[in-house]
Amino acid sequence: MRPSKMREFSSSPHLCVIDPSDDRKVHFDDRALPAARHLVGPDAIDVLRPPVEATGGAIDSVRPVHVQYRPGSDVVVRYSALVSWGGAEPRRETLAAASTVHGPMPGALTMTASTPAGPLDVSVWRWPFDPVLVGLARVVTPVEIAQVLRSSHGPLDPRELRLDVVTYRPTERAVVRVDRRERGDRGDRGDRGDRNDRNDRNDRNDRNDRNDRNDRNDRNDRNDRGDRTVAFVKAVPPSDVDGVVERHASLLQAGVPVPRIEHADARSGLLVLEPVIGPTFRELVKSNTGSWPDAAEFDRIADAFAGAELDAAPLASRLADGVLHARMLATVMPTAATQLTRLAERFERADCADSTARHVTTIHGDLHDGQVIVRDGRIVGVLDIDDAGPGRPIDDRANLLARLLYRVHTSATPDARLVEHVDMMTVSSAGRFDAPDLAVRTAAALVGLATGPFRLQSPDWTTTIRRLLDVAEELCTGGSMRGLSPQPHRDLTNTCAR
Structure with missing residues (x-):
């Protein structure tokens, strides 16, 4: 640079x-x-x-x-x-x-x-000159992004484009949403549009991550302005492009509703994805609106993933990841090292006794409430499948439940509907997966999520992490996965001690 x-x-x-x-x-x-x-x-x-x-x-x-x-x-x-x-x-x-x-x-x-x-x-x-995401600097101004979109969308007037940085994880990935204002709705911006958008609003990166924002959280504001999302542009390491393109094609063929890739450039690491319209499950939970997908709907998506054949490296299990995350937290939070060591040892024992190897199929790899677009209770879009590959379907379900539990246990006033939905998802999932195994994997995923407050340097991050570690230990000792219910679920047993 x-x-x-x-x-x-x-x-x-x-x-x-x-x-x-x-x-x-x-x-x-x-x-x-x-x-x-x-x-x-x-x-x-x-x-x-x-x-x-x-x-x-x-x-x-x-x-x-x-x-x-x-x-x-x-x-x-x-x-x-x-x-x-x-x-x-x-x-x-x-x-x-x-x-x-x-x-x-x-x-x-x-x-x-x-x-x-x-x-x-x-x-x-300095943003946007990431040494690994080499194409990122090409998608932070309307003039440049209009050139990137030209092959897939034809000529676009940069003055009609509005950019929003959805996420930026240095050296890993960045996503920029491109909205188009209706003609005649430029306000008094005129030629200032390029200069204002050159500022790329990257000061919102921090707020996006901290508030669990995703690429559609401010849809209402954009609708009020008359904006229409025309594309999402993702910047990844150039060496990852071919794999991402292959994953999208294979999953679409298998019936998984992932966004179509409209353009890919392996030299710059840029991918142009079509927008999938609708709220995420996370948005519906946060606003307590709409119909939420049930366990059967996630079963349908899991079956579609299982029908895809991907030439990818096997994914590590949630148990193995939980061990690594526990050890990482012990490094930055030595006051909790004893509890974290205890959890890591429990995950290792459960991993050694893993009986799910024969159930390996294609899975999402990081499925959660912010990764699915929902319409009338039905999942119509699945996002961020860059890491999809061979894995255990039970891990996707554990990750989803852990995300919902995370929201329950970090909310000042947990919503009763969410608590009830976690209960329903837990009971229904027990019909598809071994309940004790699901509990310990959910605990491992929750320890992974407990790294979030540290990574985001949130206020009182140590207090939040301790609360989540206590929940994880409760799950590992036969505790409840039913939201805030004090009574253990009848199907959960002490799996970590086996």
Whole structure:
């Protein structure tokens, strides 16, 4: 990345200065990644200041908003920063820094610090110049995205396009929604459209993740403006494009209602997906509206997935993932290490006794309430199937139940309808899957979700994690999967002790 690219795009002025004292105190103890402890907390501004100053800016404050951490391998942190370019008023910027056991990342600025223990290398970049998502910078302005969409949508007037960053996970993926305003509804934007949208509204990235937003949460606002979604553009590592295209084609042929890929570019890592219209299950739950899909509807989708043949590597089980997530949390939250070690050991024992290997079929791999589009209680769209592959169908169901339980146990006032729906889904799922096995896998998935408050650096993230770990342990000792019901389900037993 050329140093000048740190400031090719400017974002909208931030409304207030972020107090550095708000940084969460995280203490990484990872000998393989000695630089990791400098990337979260008060030291982060010292890591980011040199590259910003080298490209003509002055960093006022910085706050970590998303952490991707794999112990012994890599850590990537996304920051919300206030930066003043050329003495102008500070503006909100999205910065990222990474440390890996493989050394500096090509395409990013490398900062090397001399320490008594040896040099520490940290790779730094600025949105949208992700060193892995090389096509991302092409889809953050209306002019450029109109060129990307030209082959699939024909000529588009950039002044009629409105962009919204749905999600950005550094080095992994980004999704941009493209809306088109009706002709004659440009307001007084005129030629300012390009400049305003060049700001790409990436300050919403943090809010999107923190509020469990997805690519359709603000549909009502867009409808009021007369906007119509014309496409979603996804940026992935270029090496992933062929696999994503193959998955979509195979799943569509098997009857899974996934979005059609309208254009794919393996050189840039960009994919253009048709929009699937309708609310997600998550939106319906949050608004307590509409008809919700029942277990039988998810069974139908699972059967459709099972009919697809994918040439992909087998997916790790939820139990194996639960072990890794428990160990990761123990690294960043040593006060809970004893409980997390206990959970990891229980998941390992259950994994060793796994009797579901013969039931491996194609599954989604990360199925949850935000991944399905619902119309009149029927699932009409399935999203984000990039990781679909051979796995155990029980893991998809466990992940779905864990997501619903997460919402129940992290809501200030859990909705009675949601609690009842979790109960119904649990009872109905017991007719398809072994109930004790489903309970422990749900616990493992819940431990994975417990990493979320840490990754997003949420306020009181340690308190939230402890609450979720307690729920996971209750499931592992024959506790209830029925929302907030104090009575254990009659079919659940102490599976983790076997």
